[in-house]
Amino acid sequence: MVLFFGALAILPLKISQESNEHAKQLSISYFEDQLQVATIPSILTLQNDAWQDIHAPEFGLSDSAFWLRAIISRDTNERQRILRISYSAIDTVEIWFFKHADLTAGEHSPSPLSYHILGDQRAFSERPVDHEQLIVDIPLLKEDVFVLLKASSDGSLKVPIEKWDKLEFVEFSALYKGFMGLFFGYILAMILSNFAIFAITKNVNFLIYTCYSLSVILGVASLHGFGFQFLWPNNLWLQEYSVVLFVSLTMMSILSLSVGLLNLKEKSLRLYKLHKSIIVVFGLIVLACFVLPYSIVLPSFLLILIVAAPIVFLSGLYIAFSGTLVHKLYCSSWAVLLFAGMMVALQSAGILNTDINGAYMLAVGGILEALLLSFSLAVKYNEQTTNVTNAKILAMAKQEEAISARDELIVQQTENELDLKNRIAERKIELSKTLYKLAERNQVLTALSSQDTLTGLMNRHYFDEHYHNEASRSAREKVPLAVAVIDIDFFKRVNDNYGHLCGDHCLTSFAATLKQLVKRPTDIICRYGGEEFVLVLPNTDAQGLSKILESVRLAAERKIIRFEGQKLSFTVSAGGCSGIISQSTSASSLFACADKMLYQAKNDGRNLVRVDEC
Numbered sequence: 001m002v003l004f005f006g007a008l009a010i011l012p013l014k015i016s017q018e019s020n021e022h023a024k025q026l027s028i029s030y031f032e033d034q035l036q037v038a039t040i041p042s043i044l045t046l047q048n049d050a051w052q053d054i055h056a057p058e059f060g061l062s063d064s065a066f067w068l069r070a071i072i073s074r075d076t077n078e079r080q081r082i083l084r085i086s087y088s089a090i091d092t093v094e095i096w097f098f099k100h101a102d103l104t105a106g107e108h109s110p111s112p113l114s115y116h117i118l119g120d121q122r123a124f125s126e127r128p129v130d131h132e133q134l135i136v137d138i139p140l141l142k143e144d145v146f147v148l149l150k151a152s153s154d155g156s157l158k159v160p161i162e163k164w165d166k167l168e169f170v171e172f173s174a175l176y177k178g179f180m181g182l183f184f185g186y187i188l189a190m191i192l193s194n195f196a197i198f199a200i201t202k203n204v205n206f207l208i209y210t211c212y213s214l215s216v217i218l219g220v221a222s223l224h225g226f227g228f229q230f231l232w233p234n235n236l237w238l239q240e241y242s243v244v245l246f247v248s249l250t251m252m253s254i255l256s257l258s259v260g261l262l263n264l265k266e267k268s269l270r271l272y273k274l275h276k277s278i279i280v281v282f283g284l285i286v287l288a289c290f291v292l293p294y295s296i297v298l299p300s301f302l303l304i305l306i307v308a309a310p311i312v313f314l315s316g317l318y319i320a321f322s323g324t325l326v327h328k329l330y331c332s333s334w335a336v337l338l339f340a341g342m343m344v345a346l347q348s349a350g351i352l353n354t355d356i357n358g359a360y361m362l363a364v365g366g367i368l369e370a371l372l373l374s375f376s377l378a379v380k381y382n383e384q385t386t387n388v389t390n391a392k393i394l395a396m397a398k399q400e401e402a403i404s405a406r407d408e409l410i411v412q413q414t415e416n417e418l419d420l421k422n423r424i425a426e427r428k429i430e431l432s433k434t435l436y437k438l439a440e441r442n443q444v445l446t447a448l449s450s451q452d453t454l455t456g457l458m459n460r461h462y463f464d465e466h467y468h469n470e471a472s473r474s475a476r477e478k479v480p481l482a483v484a485v486i487d488i489d490f491f492k493r494v495n496d497n498y499g500h501l502c503g504d505h506c507l508t509s510f511a512a513t514l515k516q517l518v519k520r521p522t523d524i525i526c527r528y529g530g531e532e533f534v535l536v537l538p539n540t541d542a543q544g545l546s547k548i549l550e551s552v553r554l555a556a557e558r559k560i561i562r563f564e565g566q567k568l569s570f571t572v573s574a575g576g577c578s579g580i581i582s583q584s585t586s587a588s589s590l591f592a593c594a595d596k597m598l599y600q601a602k603n604d605g606r607n608l609v610r611v612d613e614c
Helices: 002-022 040-044 100-104 166-201 204-223 226-231 236-261 269-291 294-322 325-348 358-398 402-448 460-477 491-498 500-517 542-558 587-603
Strands: 028-033 052-054 058-061 065-072 081-085 092-099 114-118 134-138 145-152 156-158 161-165 481-488 524-529 532-538 561-563 566-568 572-579 609-613
Touching: 002 161, 002 166, 040 145, 058 294, 065 161, 081 166, 092 100, 092 134, 100 145, 114 134, 161 166, 166 204, 166 402, 204 226, 204 236, 226 236, 236 269, 236 294, 269 294, 358 402, 460 481, 460 524, 460 532, 460 587, 481 491, 481 500, 481 542, 481 587, 491 500, 491 566, 500 524, 500 532, 500 542, 500 561, 500 566, 532 542, 542 572, 542 609, 572 587, 587 609
Parallel strands: 572 609
Antiparallel strands: 028 052, 028 065, 058 156, 065 145, 081 134, 081 161, 092 114, 092 145, 481 532, 481 572, 524 532, 561 566
16 A cells, blocks of 8 residues: 555656656747638748747637647657647647758748648547547658647647657656556546445445546546547547536535535534535536537636635635544545646646646545545544444443343444455456456457558558568468559549548548458458558469459549549559569568559559569
């Protein structure tokens, strides 16, 4: 237990230190687009004096769109880097990467190296990287990269941009998720155990405590992005309102527990009415989430939280100084969570800026508060039990006939305690089973990471792994292996003329065509990147490969795409190569030959198939 809470005290500081050590801060300047009408060309032609330098991009509650720019120096190590926005509760973030040399050369409409759109207004499955935070890959170039961002949000707008080495970020994520695992595991155990105690004792305080713990775990999951990643990935409404909703439910449950646990109605009628009034106010906030826009609900919620929390805390101090051990333990637990909650509220409102993320402290505060509340409930329950026992002993002292009844009561209490221990043990077993199921689902999510989210085909990561497996089999069994690269001709024109949604529709349609024509269970179809697709056909010679690619070319040529009332078509160029993997013919040389054949098909006029044998 000491090690557990020692880890809780150290890990937030350790996580912050790791972030400060490995996260590379960029030199950022921003431009406020109050009317949200600026475009890429107009932004790129802005004079330097229109931009303002900023160290920590925190803009608070604002209706404006904010453009941010920075230069990422070239990477001499040629290692993959990522751009991370550690605050994920942003409605919309658009990110463009350009060659810095193109901008310094005076081009006003340069083609971006890559473009990404992220945020809470899009389903989680549309994120380029499966992560609870907003992460994109920085293009690998041996020259400087210019990054441009546009961010807007109905809530508090913070855009903490960091540049990470990908391997270092993976190590940091392991530490961070280990900390969050401690939090979720502990609170989940408290939920199950206290619900079990409620089921046995029928004491409503344990039920309220269970509801409170459930609200805390959901609120922290919302703040850290895990809720959107695992619980409601397609529910954009819940993602937008989740923090307000679950924190309000947390406040309602903890205040309800205060009323019952501290006997406020008998101790202080004014404090009882005050707590009831605040419960009603947070209840109205919960109802407002279903009928009012977020831009109205959030400021109201933050104002109420910042005003109500100190009031309740001061009233708690009054009770603590004049109350019993239960009151002191309870108010101490409330102070821990209040401090963390105030940090989150002040950071969300843009008033407080610290090196330690308030969301981490909220998790620590939630665990400590849960522990102290458990002690409070235990002491309260013990006091009630002791009072009942003393009353019975006094009554039995007056009446000798009550001795047998006392003995029966002791036996019954012993049986109840054993039954309680057995039931808690059963709940722990159920918890272990639940954790095992979560591990199984995690394995399923890992498998899904090999799939391209747009087309449903396997992605490049899957190709890199399985292509080399097939190459090893070709070398071992001395059978031919065919690989082909297919590219949609002039695909940029489709995006420019009809828009990216139409382009996505074309990619999906062509992927379906590939699935229909390439049917063998051993064949592999992958989206290699952009409009390029790769086929890996085991035990296929050059002639067979040529027939398959020609059928794909003809199917694409004849296919009519219908999108939003418009008809369009496209052609494809394909290059392939077949051979037996050996010392003279490696997997990479076979793929390079296929790529060469693709460029020959393009140079010969496109809408062609070129196949070679090596």
